[in-house]
Amino acid sequence: MTEADFTFLCLLLRQRSGLALGPDKRYLAESRLGILCRRRCIESIDALMQQVRMGRDPEIEGAVVEAMTTNETLFFRDSTPFDLFRDVLLPEKLAANAASRTLRIWCAAVSSGQEAYSLAMLIDAMAERLAGWKIAILGTDISGEVLEKARAGLYSQFEIQRGLPIQMLLKHFGQRSDKWQISERMRAMVEFRQHNLLERNDQFGRFDIIFCRNVLIYFDVPTKEKVLGLLAPRLGPDGALVLGATETVIGLATALRADPQQRGLYRPAQAARMSLPPALAPRASTGPIPAH
Template sequence: MTESDFAFLRQLLLQRSGLALSPDKRYLAESRLGILCRRRGIADLAALVQSLRFGTDPALEHAVVEAMTTNETLFFRDHTPFELFRDVILPERLQTNAASRSLRIWCAAVSTGQEAYSIAMILDEMAPRLAGWKIQIVGTDISGEVLERARKGIYSQFEIQRGLPIQMLLKHFHQEGDKWRISERLRDMVELRQHNLLESSSHLGQFDVIFCRNVLIYFDVPTKAKVLDGMAPRLVPQGAMLLGAAETVIGISTLIVPDRQHRGIYRSQGSIHAQPAGLGLPLEPVRATAGLRY
């Protein structure tokens, strides 16, 4: 791949998906897009870039973005965010939303669904306390291909072994050959939609909790700021956002700020100043029977 072609691809990916591909990632582009060329019967990478330069094939542009998107995920990834969700955020929302008895959660960049289904498992464990509540988990991703996998809820033995406690496996999955399918009950708890984080998310409504984990690391600073500032209005007052372990809002956004009492939780700027007494502290820990530490 020539320098010119690689520069064009980097700019295209940045504009279409926010992906900031560093100069040393040319090998990755050549590898992934080489596979795409073979699948679509395109002669080589030069021919692929030439077609992209014409700009007359949106489907090809989308295929390139999908090919270059990293979809690394696993069940209960990093543990701590799920413990914060279970032990701090949920008690807050149960108190705050007692009148409406509703709870909305957004998993941005949901990939093949493990994060959303991990949340569904936690909520299922506390079903008696949520009886009569309207629960909605919305998972979005730029890739239609991974969303289709998430909808099916079928995972390999390798994917199952990465982070899923055995109690959860036995309770929520059944084996189909050498694969495992998550229960229909949990699949029904998750609504999956295709969405580009660079575009307006106003149509999604507002959420009590936003998981936006391990996606900002692929963006440059201006794109991170655009995504975070676009998400800020999607949080209800005193709502909570959870980011990846290597991600932060500090020096990037003034609309989303760290929670003063709980490391790893972020709030909208307005919520920090308007937070009523008693919130922001764990009320009554909600413990999943299977636990997340193992």
């Protein structure tokens, strides 16, 4: 890849996805775009970049952006956020939303779906306490390819072994040849939509909980500010935003503040911190994200 092509690629990625690609990532670009060339029978990266530069084929441009997007994920990745969800956030919402009996969750940059399905399995484990509740989980990602995989819920043995407890494997998955597929019931709990975090999101309405983990680390400061500025209005007054362990809103978003007792948890700045006991609310009624 020429220096000029790499510079063009960096600009394209920043504009289209917010991804900040440093000069030390040139080898990564060559590796991923090389794979894309082989898939599409394009003779070289130079030829691929020439097609992109011509700007005549939005589909090939989108394929380049998708090829460069990091889609690393696994079930129950970093156990702490899932403990937080089960032990703190769910009890809070059981109490706060007792009248409406609704719960809306957004997994942003969901990749191939493991995070959203991990949350669905935790919710299923509390089915008796969530009887009569309407629960909606939305998973979004910029990549249409990984979303197709997420919708299918079909994973390799390697992917299954990464973080999934054996009890949940036996309860929620069935073997399909050399792969494992999550049950139709779990798949029905999550709706997947294609979405770019740099674009407007008001069509999704508001959420009680948003997971947006290990995404901001790939962005420069102005892009982080933009993404957080778009996420904050999507939280309800007592909503909760969960970021990755090395991510923060401090110095980036005045509309959000860190929860003083829970690392990686952020709340609307105007909301008083909730400190609620686990709800004793009474199998969960789940459904797709309602249209707005």
